[in-house]
Amino acid sequence: xxxxxxxxxxxxxxxxxxxxxxxxxxxxxxxxxxxxxxxxxxxxxxxxxxxxxxxxxxxxxxxxxxxxxxxxxxxxxxxxxxxxxxxxxxxxxxxxxxxxxxxxxxxxxxxxxxxxxxxxxxxxxxxxxxxxxxxxxxxxxxxxxxxxxxxxxxxxxxxxxxxxxxxxxxxxxxxxxxxxxxxxxxxxxxxxxxxxxxxxxxxxxxxxxxxxxxxxxxxxxxxxxxxxxxxxxxxxxxxxxxxxxxxxxxxxxxxxxxxxxxxxxxxxxxxxxxxxxxxxxxxxxxxxxxxxxxxxxxxxxxxxxxxxxxxxxxxxxxxxxxxxxxxxxx
Amino acid sequence: xxxxxxxxxxxxxxxxxxxxxxxxxxxxxxxxxxxxxxxxxxxxxxxxxxxxxxxxxxxxxxxxxxxxxxxxxxxxxxxxxxxxxxxxxxxxxxxxxxxxxxxxxxxxxxxxxxxxxxxxxxxxxxxxxxxxxxxxxxxxxxxxxxxxxxxxxxxxxxxxxxxxxxxxxxxxxxxxxxxxxxxxxxxxxxxxxxxxxxxxxxxxxxxxxxxxxxxxxxxxxxxxxxxxxxxxxxxxxxxxxxxxxxxxxxxxxxxxxxxxxxxxxxxxxxxxxxxxxxxxxxxxxxxxxxxxxxxxxxxxxxxxxxxxxxxxxxxxxxxxxxxxxxxxxxxxxxxxxxxxxxxxxxxxxxxxxxxxxxxxxxxxxxxxxxxxxxxxxxxxxxxxxxxxxxxxxxxxx
Numbered sequence: 115x116x117x118x119x120x121x122x123x124x125x126x127x128x129x130x131x132x133x134x135x136x137x138x139x140x141x142x143x144x145x146x147x148x149x150x151x152x153x154x155x156x157x158x159x160x161x162x163x164x165x166x167x168x169x170x171x172x173x174x175x176x177x178x179x180x181x182x183x184x185x186x187x188x189x190x191x192x193x194x195x196x197x198x199x200x201x202x203x204x205x206x207x208x209x210x211x212x213x214x215x216x217x218x219x220x221x222x223x224x225x226x227x228x229x230x231x232x233x234x235x236x237x238x239x240x241x242x243x244x245x246x247x248x249x250x251x252x253x254x255x256x257x258x259x260x261x262x263x264x265x266x267x268x269x270x271x272x273x274x275x276x277x278x279x280x281x282x283x284x285x286x287x288x289x290x291x292x293x294x295x296x297x298x299x300x301x302x303x304x305x306x307x308x309x310x311x312x313x314x315x316x317x318x319x320x321x322x323x324x325x326x327x328x329x330x331x332x333x334x335x336x337x338x339x340x341x342x343x344x345x346x347x348x349x350x351x352x353x354x355x356x357x358x359x360x361x362x363x364x365x366x367x368x369x370x371x372x373x374x375x376x377x378x379x380x381x382x383x384x385x386x387x388x389x390x391x392x393x394x395x396x397x398x399x400x401x402x403x404x405x406x407x408x409x410x411x412x413x414x415x416x417x418x419x420x421x422x423x424x425x426x427x428x429x430x431x432x433x434x435x436x437x438x439x440x441x442x443x444x
Numbered sequence: 445x446x447x448x449x450x451x452x453x454x455x456x457x458x459x460x461x462x463x464x465x466x467x468x469x470x471x472x473x474x475x476x477x478x479x480x481x482x483x484x485x486x487x488x489x490x491x492x493x494x495x496x497x498x499x500x501x502x503x504x505x506x507x508x509x510x511x512x513x514x515x516x517x518x519x520x521x522x523x524x525x526x527x528x529x530x531x532x533x534x535x536x537x538x539x540x541x542x543x544x545x546x547x548x549x550x551x552x553x554x555x556x557x558x559x560x561x562x563x564x565x566x567x568x569x570x571x572x573x574x575x576x577x578x579x580x581x582x583x584x585x586x587x588x589x590x591x592x593x594x595x596x597x598x599x600x601x602x603x604x605x606x607x608x609x610x611x612x613x614x615x616x617x618x619x620x621x622x623x624x625x626x627x628x629x630x631x632x633x634x635x636x637x638x639x640x641x642x643x644x645x646x647x648x649x650x651x652x653x654x655x656x657x658x659x660x661x662x663x664x665x666x667x668x669x670x671x672x673x674x675x676x677x678x679x680x681x682x683x684x685x686x687x688x689x690x691x692x693x694x695x696x697x698x699x700x701x702x703x704x705x706x707x708x709x710x711x712x713x714x715x716x717x718x719x720x721x722x723x724x725x726x727x728x729x730x731x732x733x734x735x736x737x738x739x740x741x742x743x744x745x746x747x748x749x750x751x752x753x754x755x756x757x758x759x760x761x762x763x764x765x766x767x768x769x770x771x772x773x774x775x776x777x778x779x780x781x782x783x784x785x786x787x788x789x790x791x792x793x794x795x796x797x798x799x800x801x802x803x804x805x806x807x808x809x810x811x812x813x814x815x816x817x818x819x820x821x822x823x824x825x826x827x828x829x830x831x832x833x834x835x836x837x838x839x840x841x
């Protein structure tokens with residue numbers, strides 16, 4: 115935690131906010147502090163948290179990925195149609211989903227870095243292409259069904275005697291978090307942050323900036339694939355499953371204090387941002403605040419979070435005359 | 445609606461931050477208005493979405509016997525007042541036009557497939573069938589209607605996107621071609637006929653009466669709604685709310701799911717955690733029914749009494765688990781009726797000025813009669829399409 119605090123001014127608040135929210139939930143609903151309830155909360159938050167990790171890679175490198183929500187929808191709908199209740203098709207279809215994720219991430223990355231299309235436009239276009247394609251293919255109503263095996267990671271867990279069930283999704287989330295932290299501590303992680311901070315300087319230093327950014331898009335698309343497997347497992351087939359997830363993921367990353375435009379922020383804080391968002395929804399739900407108000411609250415928070423971060427970061431970043439002291443990544 | 449909202453949201457993306465707040469409509473009266481356990485007074489009448497006379501009429505219509513062939517419910521009518529259409533009679537074959545609000549949800553998708561199949565049954569009478577999809581945009585549908593009327597349509601079928609906004613466009617069309625309106629209505633009686641099932645009050649009341657009977661006085665019911673502000677959905681809840689209050693059912697929550705299965709499952713999980721147990725689930729739209737039930741399964745709780753809809757995956761779950769369930773319906777077979785009515789008008793045959801279709805309810809006894817295996821999970825059983833050519837392949841089996 116000390117390391118996190120020292121690492122970037124805007125990192126710490128999200129953990130405090132998370133703690134406050136969890137305490138607030140526990141006050142409203144004392145059952146919440148039981149392990150089973152906390153794990154159920156983690157299970158629900160896992161897909162968004164994984165998406166936030168993926169989105170973090172892209173945002174910290176100075177880009178956006180708006181295509182993840184529709185990619186999740188495509189993956190779930192494709193999985194349902196191809197599996198169609200056939201247990202033996204589960205693994206091949208999962209392999210296919212991963213390949214599809216790789217392909218979409220690669221396309222996003224190559225179009226952005228090689229054709230110089232701003233990632234905002236690339237991934238917005240990809241969002242429309244994917245949602246249009248899925249609509250065309252399904253005619254608005256998904257077909258087929260997921261196998262029981264496909265639904266295990268999102269729905270089931272390991273029974274631990276005397277404790278209860280630990281959901282697979284919570285374990286997967288922990289693994290993803292550990293992997294992301296390791297990655298950000300590696301040399302590649304450092305070049306990723308440096309690319310987002312100042313891509314020209316980084317390129318002059320000999321870093322293959324385009325390749326680093328493309329990899330970030332691929333990681334984001336792979337995170338979306340994992341989120342799709344968990345979400346499809348959690349709640350079954352739906353043509354709405356990914357709707358709005360790109361904005362929730364970006365909200366989560368911003369809440370974590372990661373600067374839009376790149377170069378600053380920690381991956382764990384982005385993940386915590388997703389947990390904050392999910393905790394907030396849980397709290398609003400427990401307080402009986404309607405779903406319609408959730409998006410309003412989400413909008414207010416995201417503006418407040420960015421304003422707060424900008425106020426802290428602005429002074430050091432804006433004046434171009436003063437050489438920007440490059441942050442010490444990770 | 446989904447795609448246009450995504451586009452709008454995405455386009456607003458430069459201000460990413462605003463996008464998250466773009467659907468900030470607050471439901472009238474707040475979401476959680478739990479009715480106290482032994483409530484005696486019904487909720488105040490006179491809300492924007494409650495019309496006592498229409499409510500009473502629909503509840504009474506449920507007990508009426510429909511006229512017409514019992515094995516063809518899309519041809520049946522309740523309390524029809526027939527009108528003469530001789531002045532519209534023309535020599536065939538005809539050019540029939542259709543202005544569709546959208547095909548953006550599975551219900552409309554099944555309906556649209558059924559309608560096209562119905563047109564194919566009448567290829568001797570319908571030379572051309574021109575359909576324009578407004579993509580859930582009022583503006584697009586207004587210009588669609590103008591475009592169709594400006595063409596050489598002999599009859600125009602309209603499934604309006606919204607009631608008030610489309611009224612002037614429909615009125616303008618009425619002066620030029622016979623107009624047939626179905627599903628949502630318009631605020632004018634210029635169309636030759638308006639086709640619709642009994643209605644939302646009847647739907648909500650049937651579901652609530654069933655649940656009240658199952659959970660008993662003081663039983664806990666969670667109401668799952670799609671979103672606020674849509675009249676047919678508001679009617680369903682308005683009728684249910686009154687019945688729950690009158691029967692002393694403890695409504696522990698009224699939540700909006702936006703038809704997102706993950707949201708629905710999360711909400712139900714939260715309520716199970718908070719309430720310990722829930723005896724019944726009331727839904728104004730059955731799409732998330734299976735997800736709601738899975739929340740009980742995952743929490744290790746007995747499955748509740750539930751009112752869903754005639755959606756395939758729900759019916760399959762019902763049969764597999766032997767649920768205590770009921771499915772009021774808003775039948776997709778009305779899409780057939782629209783084509784039938786257009787042809788009757790063009791032949792100069794009498795049609796009812798308001799064609800009220802029966803609204804069957806699926807229950808434990810007739811479930812097997814409605815459930816047809818092999819159809820896609822989001823198929824709607826009351827399509828009236830089982831005897832049509834290419835069934836079930838055309839419907840996605």
